[in-house]
Amino acid sequence: MTSLHNNNKIKLGLVIDLDICVGCHACAVNCKEWNSGGHSAPLTDLNTSGENPDGVWFNRVHTFEILDEESDNGYTLNFPRSCLHCDDAPCVTVCPTGASYKREEDGIVLVNPDACIGCKLCSWACPYGAREYDQVEKVMKKCTLCVDKIYNSNLPEESRVPACVSACPTGARSFGDLGDSNSEVFKLVEERNGVDLMPEQETKPVNKYLLPKRRIGNTRNAPRMNNFNNLENKKLNILERFVDKILS
Amino acid sequence: MHPAKSIILFTTISGMGYGLIISLLIFQIYVGHTLSFISYFLTFVVSMALVSGGLLSSTLHLGHPERAHFALTQWRSSWLSREGVFAILLYPVIAIYTLLFYLNPDNRSLDTLSIIIVLIAIATIFSTGKIYSSLRAIYSWNTELTTFNYLSIGGLTGLMLFQSLLLLMGYNLANIYYYLIILIILSCIGKILYWVRLDLNNTTTNKSTALGLKSQLQVNLLESPHDASNFLLKEMGYKVARKHSKKLRKIALLFAFILPLLTIFLSIALNFYHITILAFLFMIMGVFIERWLFFAEAKHSVMNYY
Amino acid sequence: MAKIKLLPPAPEVSLSSKISDDVKTTTCYMCACRCGIKVHLSDGKIRYIEGNPDHPVNGGVLCAKGSAGIMHQNSPGKLTKPLKRVGERGKGEFVEIEWDEALEIATDWLGAVKRSNPKKLAFFTGRDQSQSFTGWWASKFGTPNYAAHGGFCSVNMAAAGLYSIGGSFWEFGEPDFENTKLFIMFGVAEDHDSNPIKIGLGKLKNRENTKFISVNPIRTGYSSIADEWIAIKPGTDGLFVSSIINYILRENKFDSEFLIKNTNSAWLVIDNPGTDQDGLFFRDKKGNPVCFDENTNRVVSVKEKEIKPQLEKELIIENGLKLRTAFCKFKERFNSSEFNAEIVAKEIGLSEETITRISEEIIEAAYNTESNIKQKWTDVDGIVHSEFKARPVSFHAMRGISAHTNGFHTCRIIHTLQMLIGAIDAPGSWRYKAPFPKPMPGGPAPANIIKNDDGSLKGMPLGFPQSPDDLLLDENDDPIRIDKAYTWEYPIAAHGLMHSVLRNAWLGDPYKIDVLFMYMANMAWNSSMATNNVHAYLTDKDEQGNYKIPKIIYSDAFYSETVAYADLVLPDTTYLERWDCVSILDRPIGSADGPADAIRQPILELDRDVRPFQDVLLKLGERLKLPGFTDQNGNPTYPGGYSDYLANHERTPGVGPLAGFRGKDGNQIGIAESNIQQLQKYIDNGCFWSDEFPESARYNKYENSDYLQYAKKMGWVGSDDTRITMQFYSETFQKFRLAAEGHGKRQPPLQLRDRIKDFFDPIPFWYPPFEDSLNQNGDYPLHAVTQRPMHMYHSWGGQNQWLRQITSENFLFIHRDLAKKHDLKDGDWAILKSAHNQIRVRVKSMDGVNKNTVWTWNAIAKKKNTWGLDDNARESKDSFLLNDLISDLLPANLSKQDYANSDPVTGQAAWYDLRVSVRKSTKQDDNSILSNTISAIKPINQVLSKLSKAIDVPKDKVSSKAPEEFKEKVPHKPHSRKEFQND
Numbered sequence A: 001m002t003s004l005h006n007n008n009k010i011k012l013g014l015v016i017d018l019d020i021c022v023g024c025h026a027c028a029v030n031c032k033e034w035n036s037g038g039h040s041a042p043l044t045d046l047n048t049s050g051e052n053p054d055g056v057w058f059n060r061v062h063t064f065e066i067l068d069e070e071s072d073n074g075y076t077l078n079f080p081r082s083c084l085h086c087d088d089a090p091c092v093t094v095c096p097t098g099a100s101y102k103r104e105e106d107g108i109v110l111v112n113p114d115a116c117i118g119c120k121l122c123s124w125a126c127p128y129g130a131r132e133y134d135q136v137e138k139v140m141k142k143c144t145l146c147v148d149k150i151y152n153s154n155l156p157e158e159s160r161v162p163a164c165v166s167a168c169p170t171g172a173r174s175f176g177d178l179g180d181s182n183s184e185v186f187k188l189v190e191e192r193n194g195v196d197l198m199p200e201q202e203t204k205p206v207n208k209y210l211l212p213k214r215r216i217g218n219t220r221n222a223p224r225m226n227n228f229n230n231l232e233n234k235k236l237n238i239l240e241r242f243v244d245k246i247l248s
Numbered sequence B: 001m002h003p004a005k006s007i008i009l010f011t012t013i014s015g016m017g018y019g020l021i022i023s024l025l026i027f028q029i030y031v032g033h034t035l036s037f038i039s040y041f042l043t044f045v046v047s048m049a050l051v052s053g054g055l056l057s058s059t060l061h062l063g064h065p066e067r068a069h070f071a072l073t074q075w076r077s078s079w080l081s082r083e084g085v086f087a088i089l090l091y092p093v094i095a096i097y098t099l100l101f102y103l104n105p106d107n108r109s110l111d112t113l114s115i116i117i118v119l120i121a122i123a124t125i126f127s128t129g130k131i132y133s134s135l136r137a138i139y140s141w142n143t144e145l146t147t148f149n150y151l152s153i154g155g156l157t158g159l160m161l162f163q164s165l166l167l168l169m170g171y172n173l174a175n176i177y178y179y180l181i182i183l184i185i186l187s188c189i190g191k192i193l194y195w196v197r198l199d200l201n202n203t204t205t206n207k208s209t210a211l212g213l214k215s216q217l218q219v220n221l222l223e224s225p226h227d228a229s230n231f232l233l234k235e236m237g238y239k240v241a242r243k244h245s246k247k248l249r250k251i252a253l254l255f256a257f258i259l260p261l262l263t264i265f266l267s268i269a270l271n272f273y274h275i276t277i278l279a280f281l282f283m284i285m286g287v288f289i290e291r292w293l294f295f296a297e298a299k300h301s302v303m304n305y306y
Numbered sequence C: 001m002a003k004i005k006l007l008p009p010a011p012e013v014s015l016s017s018k019i020s021d022d023v024k025t026t027t028c029y030m031c032a033c034r035c036g037i038k039v040h041l042s043d044g045k046i047r048y049i050e051g052n053p054d055h056p057v058n059g060g061v062l063c064a065k066g067s068a069g070i071m072h073q074n075s076p077g078k079l080t081k082p083l084k085r086v087g088e089r090g091k092g093e094f095v096e097i098e099w100d101e102a103l104e105i106a107t108d109w110l111g112a113v114k115r116s117n118p119k120k121l122a123f124f125t126g127r128d129q130s131q132s133f134t135g136w137w138a139s140k141f142g143t144p145n146y147a148a149h150g151g152f153c154s155v156n157m158a159a160a161g162l163y164s165i166g167g168s169f170w171e172f173g174e175p176d177f178e179n180t181k182l183f184i185m186f187g188v189a190e191d192h193d194s195n196p197i198k199i200g201l202g203k204l205k206n207r208e209n210t211k212f213i214s215v216n217p218i219r220t221g222y223s224s225i226a227d228e229w230i231a232i233k234p235g236t237d238g239l240f241v242s243s244i245i246n247y248i249l250r251e252n253k254f255d256s257e258f259l260i261k262n263t264n265s266a267w268l269v270i271d272n273p274g275t276d277q278d279g280l281f282f283r284d285k286k287g288n289p290v291c292f293d294e295n296t297n298r299v300v301s302v303k304e305k306e307i308k309p310q311l312e313k314e315l316i317i318e319n320g321l322k323l324r325t326a327f328c329k330f331k332e333r334f335n336s337s338e339f340n341a342e343i344v345a346k347e348i349g350l351s352e353e354t355i356t357r358i359s360e361e362i363i364e365a366a367y368n369t370e371s372n373i374k375q376k377w378t379d380v381d382g383i384v385h386s387e388f389k390a391r392p393v394s395f396h397a398m399r400g401i402s403a404h405t406n407g408f409h410t411c412r413i414i415h416t417l418q419m420l421i422g423a424i425d426a427p428g429s430w431r432y433k434a435p436f437p438k439p440m441p442g443g444p445a446p447a448n449i450i451k452n453d454d455g456s457l458k459g460m461p462l463g464f465p466q467s468p469d470d471l472l473l474d475e476n477d478d479p480i481r482i483d484k485a486y487t488w489e490y491p492i493a494a495h496g497l498m499h500s501v502l503r504n505a506w507l508g509d510p511y512k513i514d515v516l517f518m519y520m521a522n523m524a525w526n527s528s529m530a531t532n533n534v535h536a537y538l539t540d541k542d543e544q545g546n547y548k549i550p551k552i553i554y555s556d557a558f559y560s561e562t563v564a565y566a567d568l569v570l571p572d573t574t575y576l577e578r579w580d581c582v583s584i585l586d587r588p589i590g591s592a593d594g595p596a597d598a599i600r601q602p603i604l605e606l607d608r609d610v611r612p613f614q615d616v617l618l619k620l621g622e623r624l625k626l627p628g629f630t631d632q633n634g635n636p637t638y639p640g641g642y643s644d645y646l647a648n649h650e651r652t653p654g655v656g657p658l659a660g661f662r663g664k665d666g667n668q669i670g671i672a673e674s675n676i677q678q679l680q681k682y683i684d685n686g687c688f689w690s691d692e693f694p695e696s697a698r699y700n701k702y703e704n705s706d707y708l709q710y711a712k713k714m715g716w717v718g719s720d721d722t723r724i725t726m727q728f729y730s731e732t733f734q735k736f737r738l739a740a741e742g743h744g745k746r747q748p749p750l751q752l753r754d755r756i757k758d759f760f761d762p763i764p765f766w767y768p769p770f771e772d773s774l775n776q777n778g779d780y781p782l783h784a785v786t787q788r789p790m791h792m793y794h795s796w797g798g799q800n801q802w803l804r805q806i807t808s809e810n811f812l813f814i815h816r817d818l819a820k821k822h823d824l825k826d827g828d829w830a831i832l833k834s835a836h837n838q839i840r841v842r843v844k845s846m847d848g849v850n851k852n853t854v855w856t857w858n859a860i861a862k863k864k865n866t867w868g869l870d871d872n873a874r875e876s877k878d879s880f881l882l883n884d885l886i887s888d889l890l891p892a893n894l895s896k897q898d899y900a901n902s903d904p905v906t907g908q909a910a911w912y913d914l915r916v917s918v919r920k921s922t923k924q925d926d927n928s929i930l931s932n933t934i935s936a937i938k939p940i941n942q943v944l945s946k947l948s949k950a951i952d953v954p955k956d957k958v959s960s961k962a963p964e965e966f967k968e969k970v971p972h973k974p975h976s977r978k979e980f981q982n983d
Ligand SMILES: Nc1nc2c(c(=O)[nH]1)N[C@H]1C(S)=C(S)[C@@H](COP(=O)(O)OP(=O)(O)OC[C@H]3O[C@@H](n4cnc5c(=O)[nH]c(N)nc54)[C@H](O)[C@@H]3O)O[C@H]1N2
Pocket: C031, C032, C065, C127, C153, C154, C186, C187, C188, C189, C190, C191, C192, C193, C194, C215, C216, C217, C218, C232, C233, C234, C235, C236, C237, C398, C399, C400, C401, C404, C785, C786, C787, C788, C789, C790, C791, C792, C793, C794, C912
């Protein structure tokens, strides 16, 4: 149970493009909505009308400012954080009951709510804070990769993706089999040099993040947009015409 | 990490309980089972109370204590499970031992059983230590020094208690002091090393790796995903002021090791061994502070996101 | 008792469990973007809401607000029954009453007004999206006092666009995300096109050789993913773009072909200062404007074919009249070295290099032919083209531009830049959304007070004035409208001035009203300026002890802040419980590729005693016997309620609220007979209708024959063979200016003349926002603005039990350097002071913000005891409303007269002009500042006494009439356009 079968062929997961994530929280809220009635339901909320409203969320969106004093090219980074469905998931191996497990068929890491004793050790073991203890149900919960949506035959084909993926307005989230080198997501990761979070923790996350491309701050020597140098000639032709027109 | 009183209590008390069992049984071998059954039994009851009290309090703090026994199933991979298995295993074995000892107080053949029990007790403390030391997400714990601390301090407090009990029951075995002194020094060094490592803070996990950034840049949280606190922050977000913790470390060292050591020297010098009980009380206080710091000083890697 | 299991049970994962009993489509209304949604229902309750993949607006995505719809529905703050006030206003003491009684009270109050003086009803609505219906109701009631939220929202955008390019930013146009190479976004945090913009940005960012620049003092949200962020100083965008225009002019890199063909820039303008014709287009005998034809070297009508108008030409004609092209006038202004990058850089807060570089990048991208689209199309002259020429530079702008007192002109400057490089409705540029472009000058003028026999207005209350004759002034030149829209103070107030209504009604200026009827706008809170004063306006009494605003009816779905100030509360349903209509007659949801409209259908049963407001409005119309609401026999015209109206109402023959599925069989679109099956057809189609223009009609719509034919068929344009000429130069504006110079029959009062002369410039210009004048001595060095959080919609998003977990307290974000300077650490309390008021706020520092700008999230703060929130909710305990600092009047140092804190052209609320200073809060402040949201610095009674002094000002000092002697000097000339009717 709790031991990992490290031979998952299929590794379902997410690829999150930080270059286009605007930090809108759509993924987080739609996740909450789907899962409030899904496999891990309910996602308990506390103090809903009070001072410290708090609840279970499987996906949380942070906004950071990255400073790069040297180049004065700081930028703002929006960063959704959810379970990475690690290949070497420490949350699974620490679990004393086997409630925490990684599915052999697709690598999804889940919690069996009927077996969980609520010891919270897995939440200590997960470096990413991806585990959410339900203070009312008293069991551990987490991102299910929408296991009850992605295979659900009651839904039309196109809806069989995680809720956060179908909701994301910018298309910053992709879902697929990261174990398959022919998959779209695999190629995307290759192309954009997708990264692991905290690689040194050796959890071997399945989910990958794509880092922002070039960004220019309001700074001294921002590089100019030089994408059009190949058009110099054509451009001149047009401009010649204008100049011609104006001068005549 | 949030220093929950129940966990502090559990780890210190059960560690001491196991230490007491270890001390008791090694003493039994050492003295050839010359302890009176009554004395044995009293010590046994104290140790069982400590061990069980600790175990019970940790169980009651589970979300689902009624399912606690599920925790015994994953001994192949989970240190928490192993801890449970060993803890449970101890009961029947020590019960048999106690029965046999009662039936035949002079039975040297019980030595083998003693060794088995000692090993189980050590394995239990070891597992407890391992639960923490194997958590890579918490740099300060993720070292064998943690396991060593658990073992040494468990043994030390157990022996200290054992010696105090012996004194109360009218025994006095000076040799124990040598072991006490050695254990105090070892534990103290272990703990100091633990803190030295902690302060070196050689962790490779930081705010930049947390975001997958290629180089280490300054990262500031602009907007948290939630305004109020939440489970993660309550559980992992405990922050102690650094200055505060440095002072507490000194107090912990003073009470857990230095004062007991001095007291022991004093008791030897004065030939007034009962002061040892005072050393025990100091130590208990010190170890509580040490354990509080163990949690309070531990920074979970998730805090890189906050 | 549960059986104790020995071993942990094996995991059960139901991969394909049943989700719901039923899935219904409708249109989201967690904001005004109007995405299509699919609502999964289980036991009649919402199980899950997802985006409708087939929907033209969102194509299946769903934002955070939309996803939180279930908590909107489950809110404890929902109203449950009609309420009648019993205690004092503002105290929230009500009794629940039955609908019969509620309707009776409303009918009594409204009936009395209708019989005496209908304009004593002020009917103002928020973002209800049924403006064609509510406006029609007002028009039938006979009150001119109607408007929806545009006046405090973005009328600057709408008017600037509609008076120059016949379409506008806001949600009426969109960048061609598919083809653009360079996208520049000014002052947008979220916008109404919430999902479409995000979808577009996602596409754009994934393309090579494409750049996204965000011009915004704050680097969050969209700006955070921009390839370049320009941390502009608020209010200076117009100057920035002026400098770009200056560069393009100097480099001669404008698109003269486009200018000549599609704008009036080559038209000849009379240059004869001091005369009543100065600045107007010279016209030939037939009344057509003229240009100078290079082919024949003659002045000819612009209507003539086969001519080559000269863009820059000055000449003197026979009678000595000097003429120059509009372009000459424009060039004279923008060629000036005062706009050179090195001169303006400091004022804008950018480097000279940045301005120059961006100017160059615009030029480089604009004339890139890579994105030309091979597609045969025909222009209005019958010329067949083989491709659509690309101009892949697109712009989008919203309230960062419009919510300033210089917003109208700034926006026009941006449109001018678009025209200059021909980047309008070309591949890769900004494009019109259906049903735009509209011919200019165009649009009906606002209906005057002169009524039909049945007491209804002769048109709709809102419209587009084309000359001073269209202003809504009565025979004494006094304002006809309570908000003074369409007066000399705010002549082009095409969306009214909702933010002035409460103050004016309280002051009785220009007159007293009897009933204030509000719908879906939280006017006692986040949509008012000077919120602290507003509470006084609503509760103040005259000497007799009567409320100065006698009767207030309000319809809301929630217990919002405004509810407590109403005398009669009409509880509305939620968007999931009623019929609604997103009509082309309103704020359409179509795209650049074709029109669309949509409905909402009730998908949840009502579980409380509330009614759809539209039904209530119909009922009131019936009870009041308003024309159109009942037939000759007094029977209701739409007995089936709003859905009946939707399917059967015809505004003009064949034109109903919904353009799809018309005609007997439901297979016609646009103008056609109504269809009883129409709503069912909509439901079957996912609650929307959309159509696609033919490929050949998708670009250059202002001159595209196929498009114009389509548009004519739909009734959007009058003719399909006339080019829609853009107003590079606004003759309409010159008419107002001439009036201010003393020409024409209707002239502004003396004290307003300079203002009109200045701001009715036919060519746009930049000037500093008015509140900048408060910083002459450095007292208010900072700009303060708000941004919309992407996950919340004003006050109704902030109460949502999921969304408030994300944000339940707003901080004042300030630059790290500023924080250091004032010794402010994150979480510290600070005092934020404006010339109007001061409040206590908690600060957070950041780097991605203009160094002189502070900001906060909009509308997080809530008043205690509202929205079903607990007393200790941080929204009311620790949060603040920036509106408490925003004066509802322009700075007093600018003029003796009180003007609304608005753009001088359109009356658009200038939320973002605000200037402030900040300092660390001391212990003392804690005692003197009682609450963060309702400031005690300036006690209310002091405010009241100051304001009532304002009423005492002798009438002649603020007279809206020109003194007699002045009038006599002015030669009287009738205007060419429609005469002002004197009775
Ligand atoms: N999520 C969400 N969506 C909404 C709404 C909501 O409340 N929540 N409200 C809806 C409504 S009613 C409206 S009107 C729209 C408004 O949508 P937006 O136009 O996006 O309105 P704001 O959030 O006010 O954003 C204004 C932006 O302009 C910037 N800004 C301020 N001053 C200046 C300036 O002088 N120059 C420049 N370049 N930028 C400036 C601010 O930093 C801010 O980023 O959004 C609609 N959509």
